[in-house]
Amino acid sequence: MCSSCNGDAAPAANGQSNGIIVNGPTNGTANGTANGANDHTPHNPRQMPFSLPSDYLSNVSNFKIIESTLREGEQFANAFFDTETKIRIAKALDDFGVEYIELTSPASSEQSRLDCKRICSLGLKAKILTHVRCNMQDAKIAVETGVDGLDIVIGTSPQLMQHSHGKSVDYIRETALEVVQFVKSKGLEVRFSSEDSFRSDLVDLLNIYSAVDKIGVNRVGIADTIGVANPRQVYELIRTLRGCVRADIETHFHNDTGCAIANAYCALEAGATHVDTSVLGIGERNGITPLGGFVARMLVANRDYVRGKYDLTKLKAIEDLVADAVEVNIPFNNPVTGFCAFTHKAGIHAKAIIANPTTYEIINPADFGMTRYVHFTSRLTGWNAIKSRVNQLGLEMTDSQIKQCTTRIKAMADIRKLAIEDTDAIIHTFYENLYLGHGDEKPLLENVTPEERKKFAQKEAELSREPQSKELDEVVEHQTDLLATNGIDSSNGVKTLNGEVATVT
Numbered sequence: 001m002c003s004s005c006n007g008d009a010a011p012a013a014n015g016q017s018n019g020i021i022v023n024g025p026t027n028g029t030a031n032g033t034a035n036g037a038n039d040h041t042p043h044n045p046r047q048m049p050f051s052l053p054s055d056y057l058s059n060v061s062n063f064k065i066i067e068s069t070l071r072e073g074e075q076f077a078n079a080f081f082d083t084e085t086k087i088r089i090a091k092a093l094d095d096f097g098v099e100y101i102e103l104t105s106p107a108s109s110e111q112s113r114l115d116c117k118r119i120c121s122l123g124l125k126a127k128i129l130t131h132v133r134c135n136m137q138d139a140k141i142a143v144e145t146g147v148d149g150l151d152i153v154i155g156t157s158p159q160l161m162q163h164s165h166g167k168s169v170d171y172i173r174e175t176a177l178e179v180v181q182f183v184k185s186k187g188l189e190v191r192f193s194s195e196d197s198f199r200s201d202l203v204d205l206l207n208i209y210s211a212v213d214k215i216g217v218n219r220v221g222i223a224d225t226i227g228v229a230n231p232r233q234v235y236e237l238i239r240t241l242r243g244c245v246r247a248d249i250e251t252h253f254h255n256d257t258g259c260a261i262a263n264a265y266c267a268l269e270a271g272a273t274h275v276d277t278s279v280l281g282i283g284e285r286n287g288i289t290p291l292g293g294f295v296a297r298m299l300v301a302n303r304d305y306v307r308g309k310y311d312l313t314k315l316k317a318i319e320d321l322v323a324d325a326v327e328v329n330i331p332f333n334n335p336v337t338g339f340c341a342f343t344h345k346a347g348i349h350a351k352a353i354i355a356n357p358t359t360y361e362i363i364n365p366a367d368f369g370m371t372r373y374v375h376f377t378s379r380l381t382g383w384n385a386i387k388s389r390v391n392q393l394g395l396e397m398t399d400s401q402i403k404q405c406t407t408r409i410k411a412m413a414d415i416r417k418l419a420i421e422d423t424d425a426i427i428h429t430f431y432e433n434l435y436l437g438h439g440d441e442k443p444l445l446e447n448v449t450p451e452e453r454k455k456f457a458q459k460e461a462e463l464s465r466e467p468q469s470k471e472l473d474e475v476v477e478h479q480t481d482l483l484a485t486n487g488i489d490s491s492n493g494v495k496t497l498n499g500e501v502a503t504v505t
């Protein structure tokens with residue numbers, strides 16, 4: 001595993017290694033510059049001119065998660081979950097607060113059946129489901145495991161009807177009725193779902209769904225098995241179905257074209273009630289709606305509702321657990337837990353974030369127990385970010401000194417990539433040089449190659465030719481104060497950045 005990607009060597013939860021923490025939960029208001037850090041109210045209609053009027057169909061504030069890491073996730077190419085790992089994942093999901101945990105069909109293998117029984121015996125708060133083909137043999141095995149419910153599935157698209165199981169629509173409907181009746185007779189929850197719903201004939205779908213709805217199926221399911229659907233198509237299909245059945249509507253979206261979270265959200269807007277997720281989105285091919293990205297999306301829609309239902313601070317640990325189990329790295333751009341998900345780099349962003357984090361953040365990292373960083377060690381940085389760092393380092397400089405120090409940092413960052421230690425060294429040395437006699441200044445950075453040293457000397461020469469009289473005046477003024485405060489005779493003058501002596505009058 002790539003430790004730098006996962007942040008193993010990094011200083012804080014998210015593992016960002018080249019930024020400063022700004023008002024994060026770890027050190028709170030360490031730099032004392034941020035304000036209004038917890039004012040994350042993105043859905044305040046007055047702040048969001050493009051908010052839709054509230055929609056009577058929408059369930060964005062009334063949904064349940066069917067967590068399928070232990071079913072769909074087991075279909076991920078790299079997944080092998082032994083019993084203990086399944087138990088750890090199930091418990092972690094339960095602690096997080098998901099409403100349902102879906103398990104692999106007990107008809108798949110003897111160990112799958114035993115694991116299903118074992119997880120059912122854990123006494124978790126979440127309801128335990130298992131996922132079976134639409135046939136009586138599988139259903140009979142499943143109802144004996146102790147699960148709370150069965151998710152029944154069968155393909156309804158022409159492709160799957162021809163090449164997967166070879167059954168007709170009439171056969172599917174009749175078998176579905178038989179299996180649903182059987183599961184209900186055992187007092188268990190039952191869902192009937194079509195596979196490949198978006199390539200299925202709408203009339204076929206409604207025909208089958210209406211039939212199972214009439215006999216009291218708990219949920220009907222829409223599945224974008226091949227990841228072909230877009231949000232608008234999802235909205236249309238779910239809205240249509242919502243008008244035809246009384247049952248709850250479960251949805252399952254594959255991520256082949258990157259629409260899985262958006263499709264899940266749109267499904268809820270159109271009246272769906274349940275969303276299937278897996279941790280990190282693992283599943284067949286490139287997987288399904290990821291738990292973390294989905295809850296982030298929903299948090300932005302209704303923060304209180306989502307925070308009330310789920311312990312979001314557990315997300316990172318669950319993702320780490322599953323990433324380890326299936327031997328993958330958490331992607332750098334993963335919503336919420338990607339190592340740079342809350343890192344702000346460009347100077348314009350950094351300045352505003354330091355002033356108020358809601359300027360460039362729709363999610364408060366603290367909601368997930370994560371930390372915000374301001375990156376200050378690149379050519380894109382600005383003096384506000386450097387000022388923040390100077391404060392964190394406990395140094396006192398005037399704004400104009402900080403601006404000149406920033407110029408040096410940017411010049412050096414033009415020559416090579418800087419680490420935090422490099423930029424800190426530049427700041428420290430710059431600061432020390434302010435108090436040294438002319439000609440005694442230390443080089444701003446020691447660990448440079450001769451080539452880099454040459455280039456930086458050229459930059460220095462260019463910089464020292466730039467007019468800086470205004471800044472100079474400010475430096476002189478502030479240094480006088482500083483020296484006076486420290487009881488130092490200012491008549492020797494103070495060093496400016498260019499190594500010239502500014503006489504204090």
Ligand SMILES: CC(=O)SCCNC(=O)CCNC(=O)[C@H](O)C(C)(C)COP(=O)(O)OP(=O)(O)OC[C@H]1O[C@@H](n2cnc3c(N)ncnc32)[C@H](O)[C@@H]1OP(=O)(O)O
Binds near residue numbers: 105108134153164284
């Ligand atoms: C889109 C999804 O992810 S659906 C869920 C996928 N999950 C799984 O496949 C669970 C793991 N699967 C397995 O362990 C095995 O495939 C089993 C035990 C289910 C079946 O194994 P086998 O009997 O050896 O069949 P195989 O896997 O080769 O082929 C699938 C069989 O299921 C049938 N089938 C496929 N889908 C369905 C369905 N939804 N309902 C009923 N039967 C189905 C096929 O017709 C085929 O049976 P056949 O060979 O008699 O024609």
Ligand SMILES: O=C(O)CCC(=O)C(=O)O
Binds near residue numbers: 152193195225226252
């Ligand atoms: O059971 C379902 O609804 C979905 C099954 C599935 O994994 C899929 O269709 O991709």
